Amino acid sequence: MHKDLYPVKPEIAKNAWIDESKYKEMYEQSIKNPEEFWAKQAERLEWYSKWNKVKETQFTKPVSIKWYLGGKLNVSYNCIDRHLKERGDKVAFIWEPDNPEAAVRKITYKELHKEVCKLANILKDMGVKKGDFVTIYMPMIPEATFAMLACARIGAVHSVIFGGFAPDSIADRIADCESKFVITADAGYRGSKVIQLKENIDKAIVKSDNVKKVLVVKYANTKVEMKAGRDLWYHEEVQKVSDQCEPEKMDAEDPLFILYTSGSTGKPKGVMHTTGGYLVFVSMTHQYVFDYHDNDIYWCTADVGWVTGHSYIVYGPLANGATSLIFEGVPTYPTPSRFWEVIDKHQVSIFYSSPTALRSLMREGDQFVKNTSRKSLRVLGSVGEPINPEAWAWYHDVVGDGRCPIVDTWWQTETGGILISPLPGAIGQKPGSATKPFFGVQPKLLTLEGKEVQGAGDGVLVLADSWPGQMRTVYRNHSRFEDTYFSNYPGYYFTGDGCRRDEDGYYWITGRVDDVINVSGHRIGTAEIESALVANHKVAEAAVVGYPHDIKGQGIYAFVTLKAGELPSDEVRKELVQTVRKEIGPIATPDLIQWAPRLPKTRSGKIMRRILRKIAENQPDQLGDTTTLSEPGVVQELVDNRMNK
Numbered sequence: 001m002h003k004d005l006y007p008v009k010p011e012i013a014k015n016a017w018i019d020e021s022k023y024k025e026m027y028e029q030s031i032k033n034p035e036e037f038w039a040k041q042a043e044r045l046e047w048y049s050k051w052n053k054v055k056e057t058q059f060t061k062p063v064s065i066k067w068y069l070g071g072k073l074n075v076s077y078n079c080i081d082r083h084l085k086e087r088g089d090k091v092a093f094i095w096e097p098d099n100p101e102a103a104v105r106k107i108t109y110k111e112l113h114k115e116v117c118k119l120a121n122i123l124k125d126m127g128v129k130k131g132d133f134v135t136i137y138m139p140m141i142p143e144a145t146f147a148m149l150a151c152a153r154i155g156a157v158h159s160v161i162f163g164g165f166a167p168d169s170i171a172d173r174i175a176d177c178e179s180k181f182v183i184t185a186d187a188g189y190r191g192s193k194v195i196q197l198k199e200n201i202d203k204a205i206v207k208s209d210n211v212k213k214v215l216v217v218k219y220a221n222t223k224v225e226m227k228a229g230r231d232l233w234y235h236e237e238v239q240k241v242s243d244q245c246e247p248e249k250m251d252a253e254d255p256l257f258i259l260y261t262s263g264s265t266g267k268p269k270g271v272m273h274t275t276g277g278y279l280v281f282v283s284m285t286h287q288y289v290f291d292y293h294d295n296d297i298y299w300c301t302a303d304v305g306w307v308t309g310h311s312y313i314v315y316g317p318l319a320n321g322a323t324s325l326i327f328e329g330v331p332t333y334p335t336p337s338r339f340w341e342v343i344d345k346h347q348v349s350i351f352y353s354s355p356t357a358l359r360s361l362m363r364e365g366d367q368f369v370k371n372t373s374r375k376s377l378r379v380l381g382s383v384g385e386p387i388n389p390e391a392w393a394w395y396h397d398v399v400g401d402g403r404c405p406i407v408d409t410w411w412q413t414e415t416g417g418i419l420i421s422p423l424p425g426a427i428g429q430k431p432g433s434a435t436k437p438f439f440g441v442q443p444k445l446l447t448l449e450g451k452e453v454q455g456a457g458d459g460v461l462v463l464a465d466s467w468p469g470q471m472r473t474v475y476r477n478h479s480r481f482e483d484t485y486f487s488n489y490p491g492y493y494f495t496g497d498g499c500r501r502d503e504d505g506y507y508w509i510t511g512r513v514d515d516v517i518n519v520s521g522h523r524i525g526t527a528e529i530e531s532a533l534v535a536n537h538k539v540a541e542a543a544v545v546g547y548p549h550d551i552k553g554q555g556i557y558a559f560v561t562l563k564a565g566e567l568p569s570d571e572v573r574k575e576l577v578q579t580v581r582k583e584i585g586p587i588a589t590p591d592l593i594q595w596a597p598r599l600p601k602t603r604s605g606k607i608m609r610r611i612l613r614k615i616a617e618n619q620p621d622q623l624g625d626t627t628t629l630s631e632p633g634v635v636q637e638l639v640d641n642r643m644n645k
């Protein structure tokens with residue numbers, strides 16, 4: 001049905017940074033002589049003083065990852081000040097509000113410099129010092145990016161929390177890094193909804209008492225409580241400070257930010273990224289993967305609350321002096337033409353979005369796309385989960401009018417930047433494949449026993465050597481870092497993903513092999529949802545798995561055992577959904593809840609998720625070996641009552 005290979009388009013290759021032979025040559029150099037290769041790449045930044053060693057990395061215990069050792073630089077300087085002489089009046093950010101009738105904001109590099117300096121000075125006045133943690137919980141407004149860059153300017157470490165997280169999740173994240181400072185706004189918009197951010201922060205702070213100061217951006221003009229001595233209005237503070245602030249000279253390995261992400265067990269972990277290697281890597285991948293050129297208008301539709309927003313709305317694009325579009329809204333509001341209208345309105349040439357957004361728009365019908373021009377588009381990107389070939393073809397043929405290459409970019413919060421992806425002028429695409437490794441990236445496939453798969457085949461995806469954007473540690477828990485990523489397959493970084501390599505050496509990500517599910521491109525640990533469910537006093541036990549969902553990629557399927565005496569009903573179902581939304585946030589809302597009088601367990605009492613997964617996937621004939629179950633009858637009971645027959 002679909003053509004197997006979409007070869008590189010000659011008109012794209014002609015003007016691209018990297019063509020096929022250049023890719024081969026550079027890739028080879030990057031593997032043969034990484035030190036020389038990455039030293040040259042680091043020259044894309046301005047350093048106060050150069051590193052004395054490019055790379056010192058070890059994937060066996062004790063795991064240690066360091067890049068550009070001894071180098072000094074500042075991220076905010078490199079993203080802003082460095083461009084002032086030649087691009088001071090160039091627009092750094094275009095802000096497109098949720099409401100298409102509301103005013104657009106355009107912020108030049110010169111203006112950005114002033115805003116970031118002012119906010120950096122406010123932070124200093126609040127008592128923020130180099131190395132302090134600052135929590136950012138903001139709507140998608142330019143001030144969110146000013147906040148990140150202001151932290152980077154003074155050497156504070158930011159921890160951005162996605163606006164969809166509930167007070168309990170915020171409290172956990174504030175407590176884990178003992179953050180004393182919060183930057184938020186009164187409220188934000190998402191489609192037709194208002195999200196009360198300040199109220200959520202207030203509730204979170206009650207649970208973690210380390211917070212000393214809260215800076216509040218007045219944005220939606222909702223009524224909020226301001227606690228004297230703790231809460232400050234941004235618009236008042238900004239009047240009092242200078243618009244000049246010297247950037248702090250940071251070490252290449254000083255932390256830049258932490259970002260909490262879900263794993264297979266326990267609470268989310270603080271993924272730590274540092275200064276030098278991260279910025280080199282996101283700048284380089286942004287340039288080459290999107291074939292970014294100076295006159296491009298670049299739009300990544302992610303939220304700054306996720307790593308995609310960090311690396312490809314803020315740091316990568318700004319390091320390259322780009323014009324980056326910040327979109328506050330959602331794809332379907334007010335109509336399913338919204339994305340394409342924004343593209344026309346701002347003449348967007350590079351567009352980077354997610355399979356889940358594309359699928360939700362695809363089902364609305366082509367007319368919502370075809371009533372727009374989209375002539376400005378040159379490169380299309382996808383991230384977050386595997387893109388199904390149907391959505392790929394729609395993206396290519398309908399959105400891109402067959403003219404634009406699609407870069408399906410595989411990476412993770414942990415990797416900092418894109419690791420497997422086509423380069424528009426160098427690598428032909430196959431719908432559904434992330435294609436080939438970026439420079440310096442050495443993917444390998446291993447069997448579950450750790451044997452390397454040669455040539456075409458299936459396995460778990462591991463990486464054989466470090467790249468500069470790699471996370472350095474789990475904040476305050478280095479042994480969790482070592483255990484999660486480096487102990488199953490010693491000597492390799494374990495991605496948690498399954499993968500297939502075809503005869504042409506193309507990589508096809510097949511999804512997580514651990515207990516992490518990917519809902520609309522958001523990563524959620526099944527363990528987190530289970531512990532939220534059992535927080536409800538009616539629940540005795542819960543087991544959560546993913547199942548295929550047309551729009552979201554994966555949906556959340558919960559098997560719940562109620563306590564003796566509790567009766568299952570639709571009301572209880574609704575109550576449990578509310579419990580999860582309250583404990584974690586709307587992104588973890590279960591799609592299906594099946595009452596399970598009993599759960600399938602091994603004789604040692606371990607829940608057999610493999611079986612639950614098959615039931616949720618509606619493949620009751622593929623349950624596999626059930627002989628080790630303590631009560632084999634349980635399974636048939638669950639199969640008979642499954643929710644998605």
Ligand code: WT7
Binds near residue numbers: 385409410411496
């Ligand atoms: C997981 C990482 C990195 C930004 C967004 C998600 C899945 C991500 C792809 C892709 C297939 C993908 C993987 C990965 N994933 N991109 N292009 N093709 N799968 O970041 O929340 O850290 O999730 O998302 O399973 O491990 P994240």
